[in-house]
Amino acid sequence: MAGKAAKSVVKMVTEYQYPWREKLAKYKDELSKGVWGYWELGAWKPLGISARRRARLRKEVLLAGDDWPYDPERKEMRNKRKGHKCDRVSAEKRANTAELMKKMPEMLLDYKKRRWEKKMKEEDAKN
Numbered sequence: 001m002a003g004k005a006a007k008s009v010v011k012m013v014t015e016y017q018y019p020w021r022e023k024l025a026k027y028k029d030e031l032s033k034g035v036w037g038y039w040e041l042g043a044w045k046p047l048g049i050s051a052r053r054r055a056r057l058r059k060e061v062l063l064a065g066d067d068w069p070y071d072p073e074r075k076e077m078r079n080k081r082k083g084h085k086c087d088r089v090s091a092e093k094r095a096n097t098a099e100l101m102k103k104m105p106e107m108l109l110d111y112k113k114r115r116w117e118k119k120m121k122e123e124d125a126k127n
Contacts (some may be wrong), residue, residue, distance in 0.1 A: 035072055
């Protein structure tokens with residue numbers, strides 16, 4: 001007897017579905033106002049549905065495979081680095097110095113050429 005009662009309770013629980021379509025239709029306007037609440041005439045008004053019930057409704061809708069458009073847009077992740085700035089800057093400086101050292105022979109030749117041209121102009125100006 002107890003086994004039959006337990007089976008009927010389990011059957012009833014598994015067959016029961018949270019009536020999310022009705023709840024969604026009922027709270028559609030309220031959900032579109034925001035996640036936590038909204039300002040109305042200069043006063044903060046909380047939603048007419050609690051956060052726990054909103055979460056349960058959202059979960060049921062998503063489990064059913066429908067779309068939940070009432071979540072706020074996700075903010076961009078912070079990309080601020082941790083650590084000391086001097087460490088980061090010194091690493092960038094070392095990398096920059098290594099690149100400049102590769103260009104150094106060309107830079108020296110350009111410098112010598114500019115210096116020679118300047119010297120020639122000064123000699124022409126004297127004569």
